[in-house]
Structures are given as C-alpha cells and as structure tokens.
Amino acid sequence: MACRNAELVSLKICQAPMNYTRLRPYLLPVLSFAAVVAVWGIARRLSGWSPTVFPGPLDAAVGMWELIRDGSLLKHSVASLFRVTAGYYLAVAIGTPLGIVLGWWKTGQLLTNGLIQFLRPISPLAWIPLAMLWFGIGDKPAIFLIFLSSFFPLLVSTIYSVNHIRTVYFQVAANFNFTPFETITRVIFPAILPDILPALRISLGIAWLVVVAAEMIAVKSGLGYLILDSRNALRMDYVMDAMIAIGVIGICLDRVIVQLNRIKSVAWGRT
Amino acid sequence: MGHILVKDVRKEYVERRGARRRMNSDPDLRSGNHLPVLDGIDLEFANGELVCILGPSGCGKTTLARVIAGFDRPTSGTVLIDGEKVKGPSSEHIFVFQHSGLFPWMTVWENVRLGARHMKEKEEMAAKVQEHLDVVNLTGYEHLYPHQLSGGMQRRAELARALVADPEVLFMDEPFAGLDFLTRLKMREEIINMHELIQKTIVFITHDIDEALVMGDRVVVFTERPAKVRLDLKLEFPHPRDFHSYDELERLRRDVYTELGVHYAL
Ligand SMILES: Nc1ncnc2c1ncn2[C@@H]1O[C@H](COP(=O)(O)OP(=O)(O)OP(=O)(O)O)[C@@H](O)[C@H]1O
Numbered sequence A: 001m002a003c004r005n006a007e008l009v010s011l012k013i014c015q016a017p018m019n020y021t022r023l024r025p026y027l028l029p030v031l032s033f034a035a036v037v038a039v040w041g042i043a044r045r046l047s048g049w050s051p052t053v054f055p056g057p058l059d060a061a062v063g064m065w066e067l068i069r070d071g072s073l074l075k076h077s078v079a080s081l082f083r084v085t086a087g088y089y090l091a092v093a094i095g096t097p098l099g100i101v102l103g104w105w106k107t108g109q110l111l112t113n114g115l116i117q118f119l120r121p122i123s124p125l126a127w128i129p130l131a132m133l134w135f136g137i138g139d140k141p142a143i144f145l146i147f148l149s150s151f152f153p154l155l156v157s158t159i160y161s162v163n164h165i166r167t168v169y170f171q172v173a174a175n176f177n178f179t180p181f182e183t184i185t186r187v188i189f190p191a192i193l194p195d196i197l198p199a200l201r202i203s204l205g206i207a208w209l210v211v212v213a214a215e216m217i218a219v220k221s222g223l224g225y226l227i228l229d230s231r232n233a234l235r236m237d238y239v240m241d242a243m244i245a246i247g248v249i250g251i252c253l254d255r256v257i258v259q260l261n262r263i264k265s266v267a268w269g270r271t
Numbered sequence B: 001m002g003h004i005l006v007k008d009v010r011k012e013y014v015e016r017r018g019a020r021r022r023m024n025s026d027p028d029l030r031s032g033n034h035l036p037v038l039d040g041i042d043l044e045f046a047n048g049e050l051v052c053i054l055g056p057s058g059c060g061k062t063t064l065a066r067v068i069a070g071f072d073r074p075t076s077g078t079v080l081i082d083g084e085k086v087k088g089p090s091s092e093h094i095f096v097f098q099h100s101g102l103f104p105w106m107t108v109w110e111n112v113r114l115g116a117r118h119m120k121e122k123e124e125m126a127a128k129v130q131e132h133l134d135v136v137n138l139t140g141y142e143h144l145y146p147h148q149l150s151g152g153m154q155r156r157a158e159l160a161r162a163l164v165a166d167p168e169v170l171f172m173d174e175p176f177a178g179l180d181f182l183t184r185l186k187m188r189e190e191i192i193n194m195h196e197l198i199q200k201t202i203v204f205i206t207h208d209i210d211e212a213l214v215m216g217d218r219v220v221v222f223t224e225r226p227a228k229v230r231l232d233l234k235l236e237f238p239h240p241r242d243f244h245s246y247d248e249l250e251r252l253r254r255d256v257y258t259e260l261g262v263h264y265a266l
C-alpha cells in the first residue's frame, strides 16, 4: 500500500515495510522451513502409509519430546559433538602447521604431494575395517575417521594458500629482520587466514557428515548410533528426530565458524 | 653513511619452464633460456644523495634496486654499501615496493611499528611511531587497516614505516604509481623536504623524467633491456627547482627526452 498522504506516514501500515526489511533475514528462512513441514505433512497424508513407516511432523514432534525428556537426545548429541570436536581439532592442529611447513619448504612439498593426492580420494569410510582393527571399539576409531575426513581438505588448502602468498610480504619480513618463527606467526599465518576460513568451514561440515557413518559401526552412543538403534527398533520417528538434530547442530557449528570471519584483521581478504 | 658502489653488475634470469617460454612472444625469451637484464652496470652514489633512476619499462630498474638491497644476487659483479659487500636484506636498506608492501592484516600503527622493532623502550617506540605518522600526515588513521585507506595514504604509511627504521639507504620503487597528479606533486615535495632533513641516501625509481630532474641530486638513465647506464648526471640545482629558472636544467630535460627517444618534450 503506497503512502501518498502525509498523515498516513505516522500510521503503522507505513512502517510495516521498514519492519519487514529488518525481519526479512529471519522471516524468509522460517517460511521455507514451514513450507517443507507443510509438504511433509501433506505427503504423509496422501501416501496412506502407516506412521510407523512414514511418520508425519506431528509424530516426529512427539518422538522428539520423548527423546528430550528422557535425556537421550542430549546424551547422543554430546557424544557426537565430542567425537567431531576431538577429530576435527586434531586435524586442524596437525593439518594447518603441516600445510604451512609444506607450503614453505618446496622439497618437502614435492616429496609429499603425490602421496597426499593419492590418499585424498580414499573415502574415510573405506578406512572403517582398518580403523576398527587398529583402535578397537569406542571413541577412538570414530575420532580417527573424522580426523581423516577433515585432515586432507585442510592440508591441501593450507599448502595452496601458503604457495599463493605475495612474495613481497616475505621480502618485507626479511627487510625488517623477521626470524623464521616470526615469519610464520606474523606473515604466513595471518596471510592465509582469509583463505583457510572457508576450508575450516567446509571440513567441519565434512566431519559432521562422517560422524554419523562412523557411529554406525563401533560405538553405542551418538546420533549415528541413535539412527541405527531406532531403525532396529522400527522407530522411524526417532530416526527422523536424529536427522533433525544433526541438521540443527550442523547449522550451529557453521554459524560458529562464520563468526570467525568477523575478526577485523581478516577483513582485507574479502575485498 | 650510505655510500653505494655498484661494480660491473650483471643479472640474468633463467627460464626453466619451456611452456612459459613458448607463451611469451618476447624474442629474448624464445631464443634461449637466459634473459639478460642488467649488462655491466657501474655506478657510485655518494652518501646522502637522492638518486633518481629512469629507464624504459621492463629495462631492469627494479631488478637493479633489488640486487643493491640484497633481495637478489647478481649473476656477476659486486655491490658494496659503505665498503661492505651486500649479503642479504636487512633493516639498514629498506625497500618501499612498487606494489604496496604494507601488511593488510595489520593496522597502520602495527605496520609502522615494524620499523621500530629494534627499540627496547615501549614508550620511546610509541613516541617515534607517532612522530613519523605525524610527518606523513596520517595522525588519526592509526587504527585503520590498509584496505580502508586511499592509495596515497597507503603509500605514505609505507613511507612512514620505512623512515621509522632509520635505514642507511632507502629504496623507493615508483612510490607514486597510481596517485593522482596533485597528490603526486605533494608527495614529491614531502620527499624532497624529508631528504633534506634526514640526509640519507635514497634510490628513487620513476618513469617521470620531470620528476627525476626536479627531485634528484643525481639522475641515472638506463637503456632498453639489457640495461646499461646511458646517462649519469649530477644535478647541483637548489630546491625548489623549476625549468623556467634554470636554462641548464631545461637543456638537460631536452637531452634526457631525446635520449629516451621522445623528440618533443611537452
Ligand atoms: N623473477 C623474474 N624471473 C624472470 N624474469 C624476470 C623476473 N623479474 C623480472 N624479470 C624480467 O626482467 C626484466 C626487467 O624487470 P624489472 O622489473 O627490473 O623492470 P623495470 O625496469 O622495473 O620495469 P617497470 O618500469 O615496468 O617496473 C623484465 O623483462 C622482466 O620480465
């Protein structure tokens, strides 16, 4: 509705578009979620299948409430998060420094590049038999698989970003008598940070993808186990609830990494 | 101190990659693996001289400056600064790069502070950094990042960083590239004043013949690649200079233009 009349300007109707622009970033995603839930509900009705085979949104909500109330959702989420965090941090802690060293040290890079490219396309899931044999049952094989899944993307993108740092920066460092340690902490690391943030984000996503598969094999907890266990009990509503929890936690993890982009000394990389 | 002696310096770049050679239409690159850039350069700059280096694009000006500053080794010949052979980069010869050398992840203040790294006293260091920011007119912009500054301000910040280090020799590789005409004139003036104040040797690379003649105590003109010294002029005109007041300067200007293949100095 257009506001031609000056008196109308003060009316709520005319402020609505402004409120709308402010709320838009929240409103639109909610809208798409609502639409999916609606389609889900309708599809469930039209399918004519029983709720045990194809639970509707309401069944899932009831199941979710049960899982929350008996604490199992929390327990499984924490177990999964623990494994992802451990495996991912391990990958960051080893992959980034190793990438910096290999990016800098050309001989080392030539030495390992073939090996890295050879190991990289092997899916972490292909390691499952070996992981179970080596690490037994429990957290360890799962953490190992998650580590593998995020280690290679991180390593490769760190090497790539170090290779693409402007040589002028190294010359400036030499000009001001930087020690090798200072060159790493004050030149290489900040220079690659804008480039590796997307890699951190992608590899965390991959780690979260892999945790579910890893938990289907060797452990008795975690969201992956919840899915497997619920399937065995023919509780498809719980299966869906676990999937929903995985999605929600995935969004939250992604948000955490995106916050890193707000660091001021990273902003130059976006221009 | 800051006496520079360049003795018969030659520099060749070696192209290892065949693919890159084929892509390049330059006959020098196609015919062989070696690209001679500096061809027997002999020069001597006195302590405290402002030397302007002129030459066609791609002739090897940056290469020579990098060799003198120790970033690159000459293929043959030697460079002595204050009688000592240059072994590598050091904070005694600071380079202001053709394309910005500010660290984009540090604020102006943090960048300039790099020049004062050697100082032990925190307060003394802060005072010195502030003093040099004042000199280049960047007071109030200390906490911005380089990408938040204009091109001219970036050049000035880099200049401040170089000056804080108090080097024996300052290299400036086309420090005014990309600046507008007026800013360029102002920066020119600032550098002349600053040079009179600190009396350090400055090696100043430029494309602008008038700029070189107005600023330099000495003007060196190179030939096309491989670069040889074509002219090495000592200018003893006081500052501020302009071409109308000194007939001799006007004559030199014509000579330099002719040497560089332009017959009508406009
Ligand atoms: N690292 C390098 N490897 C191979 N060739 C190089 C390298 N650096 C420079 N050259 C070549 O050496 C020649 C001289 O380069 P230089 O940068 O010294 O020119 P310049 O006189 O500074 O030019 P401009 O005025 O355009 O900056 C050029 O032909 C360039 O292609």
Ligand SMILES: [Mg+2]
Residues within 6 Å of the ligand: B061, B062, B063, B098, B173
């Ligand atoms: Mg150059």
